[in-house]
Amino acid sequence: MTTTPPAPGATPDAIPGATPGPLAAPGWVEELAARADAALPDYVSGYFHSAAGDGTCAREGVADWDAFRLRPRVLHDTSEVTTATTLLGTAVSSPLVVAPMAQQVAARPEGEVLTARAAAARGHLLGLSTNTGARFADVAAEGAPWWYQVYVCRDRSVTARLVERAAAAGARALLLTVDTTSLAVEGPRLDPSNWVESPRKNRTANLTPAEVEAAGPDGLAMALDLTPDVIGWLAEESGLPVLAKGVLTARDARRCVDAGADGVVVSTHGGRRLGPSVTSAHALPEVLAEVGAEVEVHVDSGVRAGHHAVAALALGARAVHVGRPVMWGLAADGADGVGAVLDQLQAELVTCLRQTGFAHQRDLTPADVVRRA
Numbered sequence: 001m002t003t004t005p006p007a008p009g010a011t012p013d014a015i016p017g018a019t020p021g022p023l024a025a026p027g028w029v030e031e032l033a034a035r036a037d038a039a040l041p042d043y044v045s046g047y048f049h050s051a052a053g054d055g056t057c058a059r060e061g062v063a064d065w066d067a068f069r070l071r072p073r074v075l076h077d078t079s080e081v082t083t084a085t086t087l088l089g090t091a092v093s094s095p096l097v098v099a100p101m102a103q104q105v106a107a108r109p110e111g112e113v114l115t116a117r118a119a120a121a122r123g124h125l126l127g128l129s130t131n132t133g134a135r136f137a138d139v140a141a142e143g144a145p146w147w148y149q150v151y152v153c154r155d156r157s158v159t160a161r162l163v164e165r166a167a168a169a170g171a172r173a174l175l176l177t178v179d180t181t182s183l184a185v186e187g188p189r190l191d192p193s194n195w196v197e198s199p200r201k202n203r204t205a206n207l208t209p210a211e212v213e214a215a216g217p218d219g220l221a222m223a224l225d226l227t228p229d230v231i232g233w234l235a236e237e238s239g240l241p242v243l244a245k246g247v248l249t250a251r252d253a254r255r256c257v258d259a260g261a262d263g264v265v266v267s268t269h270g271g272r273r274l275g276p277s278v279t280s281a282h283a284l285p286e287v288l289a290e291v292g293a294e295v296e297v298h299v300d301s302g303v304r305a306g307h308h309a310v311a312a313l314a315l316g317a318r319a320v321h322v323g324r325p326v327m328w329g330l331a332a333d334g335a336d337g338v339g340a341v342l343d344q345l346q347a348e349l350v351t352c353l354r355q356t357g358f359a360h361q362r363d364l365t366p367a368d369v370v371r372r373a
């Protein structure tokens with residue numbers, strides 16, 4: 001995405017690519033969440049908001065991005081700002097990626113198909129959860145580049161089939177989620193497996209009824225005995241690059257890369273994994289220092305503004321994934337709502353890059369950002 005400067009005579013603050021949309025007022029994320037909540041049953045909105053423990057990590061996840069300050073530079077040509085880049089070789093218009101999220105069919109019956117439609121129209125990449133209620137072919141038909149998120153099932157043959165099908169349908173990489181050893185949702189009502197009201201809610205949309213029956217509930221359950229060799233196995237089964245999602249320490253990043261991971265996503269699962277966990281903003285520098293020269297390092301959890309993304313990119317992240325705001329946009333306004341969220345964050349990203357003195361995120365360096373004392 002490339003933007004040009006204001007036309008002569010335009011007000012100096014009217015920066016193209018930053019055209020205030022319906023979401024532009026401060027606090028737009030909270031307002032959008034409130035609109036989504038009003039449109040959803042309590043148990044669904046509760047699940048979308050839910051965080052581990054008392055919510056410490058979810059809260060601090062946002063606060064830690066807010067704590068960064070940028071060091072703007074001057075006398076650099078920012079007449080054209082572009083955010084176009086590649087992510088594991090796939091061309092995208094922006095380093096902003098839609099994070100894989102389960103239960104999108106509970107936000108809107110078409111779920112990820114609408115999310116993919118909005119992403120495709122703007123050139124963003126999206127992740128597709130194992131717990132999707134949408135069919136791979138329907139998501140792929142929207143034309144956005146997508147990565148398949150993998151929860152390894154106890155019956156590995158189920159996962160083998162799913163990753164092969166995802167690859168055949170056009171997934172360009174696998175996001176192997178390595179951080180979910182227990183559900184963060186508190187209480188049976190928030191657990192999607194108890195949602196009799198929401199059809200097609202789980203991981204069976206891309207399996208045949210016979211396959212579901214043969215695997216049984218135990219076989220479909222998440223494997224909790226994963227070790228790094230699963231990375232090589234998935235790469236072999238799918239023929240796709242594999243990113244490990246949910247890494248928060250240098251030592252685990254090293255284990256993943258040594259096991260063949262093509263990338264790492266620094267993530268707290270949006271504060272849903274462990275209440276008193278370190279945040280992604282805190283963990284990102286040590287992961288970059290360990291493996292940033294070898295593989296792509298992405299980050300998510302708590303990113304709510306363009307300047308959060310710029311801080312992450314300056315530290316060295318290749319891409320920034322966004323979760324809940326997209327889900328809230330989907331619930332509130334369908335594909336248009338997802339599009340409005342992506343447009344808003346993209347506009348903020350472009351504005352912030354220009355205000356910081358950069359025509360492209362690739363020129364940012366860790367020296368361009370400091371953590372406020």
Ligand SMILES: Cc1cc2nc3c(=O)[nH]c(=O)nc-3n(C[C@H](O)[C@H](O)[C@H](O)COP(=O)(O)O)c2cc1C
Nearest residue numbers: 048099100101102129177269270301302322323324
């Ligand atoms: C409702 C919801 C469902 C999610 N489902 C999944 C999932 O199925 N697989 C996964 O790897 N991550 C899942 N995540 C985590 C996201 O991929 C991402 O890491 C997180 O939402 C980013 O944090 P943010 O919501 O603060 O932007 C989910 C997050 C939410 C909010």
